[in-house]
Amino acid sequence: MPTSSKTLRRMIKILLAVVLGVVLFLGADRPAYAELPYTTYSSDTNDVWIRTPNAFVPKAVWGGLNHPEDLFMTSKDELYVADAGNNRIVQLDLEGRIVRTIPESTDQDPKAKLRKPEGVFVTEEGVIYVADTGSRRVAVFDREGKFAKELLAPSSELLPKTFVYAPLKVVVDQRGYIYLVTKGGYQGLLQLAPDGTFAGFYGANKVPTSWLDSLKRKFFTEEQLKEELSRLPGAVTNVTLDAKKFMFTVNKDLKSGQLKRLNFGGVDLLMNHNFAPWVKPLERFSFQDVHVDSHGVMSVVETAEGKIYQYDKYGQLLFLFGATSVGSEQRLGMFKRMTSIVADSNGTLYIADGELNRIQVMKRTHFGELVHQASYLDNQGKYEEARGLWEEIHRLNGMYDRAYLGIAKAMFKAGENEQAMAYFEQAKDKEGYSESYWQVRMNFLLQYFGTAMTVLTIVLIGFILGQKIIRSRKKPGLTDDQSEASAVNLPQRNSRLAFWARMLAEPWKQMLAMLRHPMNGMYDITASTQVRWRFALFFVVLGFVVIIAGKALVSMLFAAQRFETLNLTTEAMKYFLPWISWIVANYLTGSVMRGEGSFGKVFVVNSYALAPYILFILPIQWLSNALTLQEGIFYTAAHYLIIIWVFILIFVGTQNVHNYNLKEAIGMMSVSVVTFLCLWVFGFILIGLVYQATDFVTGFGQEVWLRVR
Structure with a gap:
């Protein structure tokens, strides 16, 4: 018995050791992050x-460094460091070991001494350019690390008197021209010829202007304009070259164009791209350095x-x-x-x-390498080669949108258009979705167009023949006396149903009559005693329902946002608040300008003016699914036509309800618009005051509570 017990314990230990070894082996190449x-x-x-x-x-x-301010990596993977605190340039290998220092500690040349260097650049030939900031010069060393020359401040009448020559960063192009980031940097990069003479400024940013600035130029005095003109553009704070010798600049305090890829003419090839769209308007955001x-x-x-x-x-x-x-x-x-x-x-x-x-x-990491490889192949147009990488990325992270986009591009190139549409939709890529849909639609038309036209022709002929047969067999109808007698004999229940049917149909009949003849229709609505508040309110609410339903039906190509991200409260406020504000502004203006319309009538005519939107927006939103982006002009034009139609009906309704002539109606509408804007300005001010008062009371209460407690 003891022997068997020892054997059992030994077997358990061996089993545990094996399990532990397997776990350690499987997890050896999976570091815990x-x-x-x-x-x-x-x-x-x-x-x-x-x-x-x-x-x-x-x-x-x-x-082992003291305030390292700049790094430079050569094509041979040689790392140079501007070690400003130690007044030197250090060359390191990729294990962090020092290869050499520049200048060498034994170098006795006084011009080789550096003072707080903040930039370093090494040419393909191994020549080392140092932005020797403390000495206000560019020091040049040969490939052996020996001092070769220095580039001091250039003299030129074109340089501003306030310009300070204090190089911070330096790069050299293939022609030997030197580009310097200097303190301030508002003029752009300082460009020097190979001999160190001034060649101009390069890549300067512009002061952003707006329509408000144009108005200021017209109405401000000279002193005020001088203060305005003292605004400076975003400064260039860093610079680098890529493998193709394009120059990249880092720009400070810009809303877009924080990074720029400049050609020889100084034109930004990235088209003033916004690299930080998540930054709010009043926030400041700037990069420090870039490597390409x-x-x-x-x-x-x-x-x-x-x-x-x-x-x-x-x-x-x-x-x-x-x-x-x-x-x-x-x-x-x-x-x-x-x-x-x-x-x-x-x-x-x-x-x-x-x-x-x-x-x-x-x-x-493995994931980072996959994304880099797939992105590179994608940018080269090798979508099919990148497909396997994107599928692996999608397996690792199903929320990574770029994987959907990469797979969609590969499918589109392979002719798998319907599947590509689904992936483009997941990636929210409208252009790709539009191109895939165009191919699907074209293939469908090529396959079924002949059959569809044949069926349509047969149906049309059958409809015409059917109409003729029905007319030839139509029996004479009842006389008026017979119709009245039949109506009298209807049961009481049917009479009530007919009454309610007429009541419900009447507002819709008036709406359709208004669309056919706006002037007469609006006059009838204004003069009618049967038009009730509940129908007008129903049309307003129906307009909101139509808006929400339209956002669900519209094609993703023309959707402002995804339907599932809609906030109903926000959408309701965006719809009802302007509507109520307009009704109030219109009524108040009419009351002051001797209009005859009551608040109820003003509400009713403006509600009925929504008829084009209520009746036609849903079909347009639904039909948008048959269009591509290139055909979006038809969708946009239809929207504008409906909006113009609604405004015309509002104008006609206002003219009728207040009993104005054309000139009076135009003046009244203009004043109503101003009143509407004033109401919104007053509302914003009131909300701001309430917020500040609430914040003050809350803060005061918290302070009192903390002191009492």
């Missing part, structure tokens, strides 16, 4: 955040929130990750003051932190 201090996100086509698997995870941290890899992927750092953004070559967000370090908290993946970012040929990121005095290395 749950402890990371950040979450990775992307965004869909509506700029809604989507959580994704981690695209980058921390790999290493390199210290050989596939066009832009990696950007934003210091305030400690975030790293990655975009594809067209400016579409791939990933967002990173976190800011608060207080003394220091964890991998957290930053305090990111100053620069570069990537090596394997996609590994190197981020300099000027306050923590270190470089963090972040390696790309």
